[in-house]
Amino acid sequence: MSRESDTRPNVVFEVVESSLLKGNPLGDPATRHVPVYLPPSYRESETTRYPVIYLLAGFASTGMSFLNFSFGRPTLPEMLDSMIRKGEMPEAIVVMPECMTRYGGSQYVDSAATGPYESHLTGELIPHIDRQFRTLAAARHRAIVGKSSGGFGALRLGMNHPELFAAVGCHSGDMDFELCYRPNFPVAARILEKYDSNVATFFTRWESLDKKPRGEFALLDLMAMAACYSPDASMPPPGNMRLPFEPRTCQLVPEVWEQWKRFDPLTMLEEAQCQEALGSLRVLYLDCGSQDEYNLQFGHRRFSARATELCIAHRYEEFPDTHADTSYRYRVSLPLLAEAIAG
Structure with missing residues (x-):
């Protein structure tokens, strides 16, 4: 050696x-x-x-x-x-x-x-x-x-x-999730609109690409956080989570947001x-x-x-x-x- x-x-x-x-x-x-x-x-x-x-x-x-x-x-x-x-x-x-x-x-x-x-x-x-x-x-x-x-x-x-x-x-x-995550909700919602507000559709396409679109990372990040903080076992992946906002209006979903804040x-x-x-x-x-x-x-x-x-x-x-x-x-x-x- x-x-x-x-x-x-x-x-x-x-x-x-x-x-x-x-x-x-x-x-x-x-x-x-x-x-x-x-x-x-x-x-x-x-x-x-x-x-x-x-x-x-x-x-x-x-x-x-x-x-x-x-x-x-x-x-x-x-x-x-x-x-x-x-x-x-x-x-x-x-x-x-x-x-x-x-x-x-x-x-x-x-x-x-x-x-x-x-x-x-x-x-x-x-x-x-x-x-x-x-x-x-x-x-x-x-x-x-x-x-x-x-x-x-x-x-x-x-x-x-x-x-x-x-x-x-x-x-x-x-x-301080109010400051570190919530500002990205509108960003993620705008990206999600391109996929008919369907997280599974977004992720299936994202996963299939050799070069991942940098401009869509905010949605990927938020989706991953939702999978950790507000999982939905009743849904199959890649949509097995609840988002903390309504995709169309970007209004907060209070019960989901409370789940997040516990972390x-x-x-x-x-x-x-x-x-x-x-x-x-x-x-x-x-x-x-x-x-x-x-x-x-x-x-x-x-x-x-x-x-x-x-x-x-x-x-x-x-x-x-x-x-x-x-x-x-x-x-x-x-x-x-x-x-x-x-x-």
């Missing part, structure tokens, strides 16, 4: 056979290939055990996306390796879950329209990783972090599963069990670009202010950037999380 190969980040691909995802409504694979970053000393020691960080990808991305080459910018494993070798963060195993769906993402929730992805991650993937790798298999040595839909997933899973995680990082995570981290923050979960964390870190196109900075400011009122220790930062291409912010969160869960 060449010297160059020896110094590359050690990433292995773990094959996870999921019984929970078998027979899911969209026919997505139950076998998932999960990238796992192993720290530099993992090869050298056969006894050392390591804390674990679960790193969640955003919408339309998956675990493999963290390995993508981009000119002038390190991959996530390269960033990790560099920080660890320079002593900027403790060693940790970093798992990049594969929770993609035919609709572009799962939001890491259990849904009758897509499948039980929250249960898969918490009940199957975490035990699998603890069996297959030398982990410090306890909640105090486990963290979860992500950006955008991944940040939403990390924050929500941290609130729902304090028995599994001791630290949470949320980068530009979906929240909003700002709504969840008012629940006593979620407050207790966040209060038990060793680290709660949030950040957002001050020019975020999805208005997420406003939701994050509200979340931070309310957490402060509730005496929930956390760190919130804003930085001068938009929503896209902000993976460099992991240089801030990952060392904080790794320090919090280090052995």
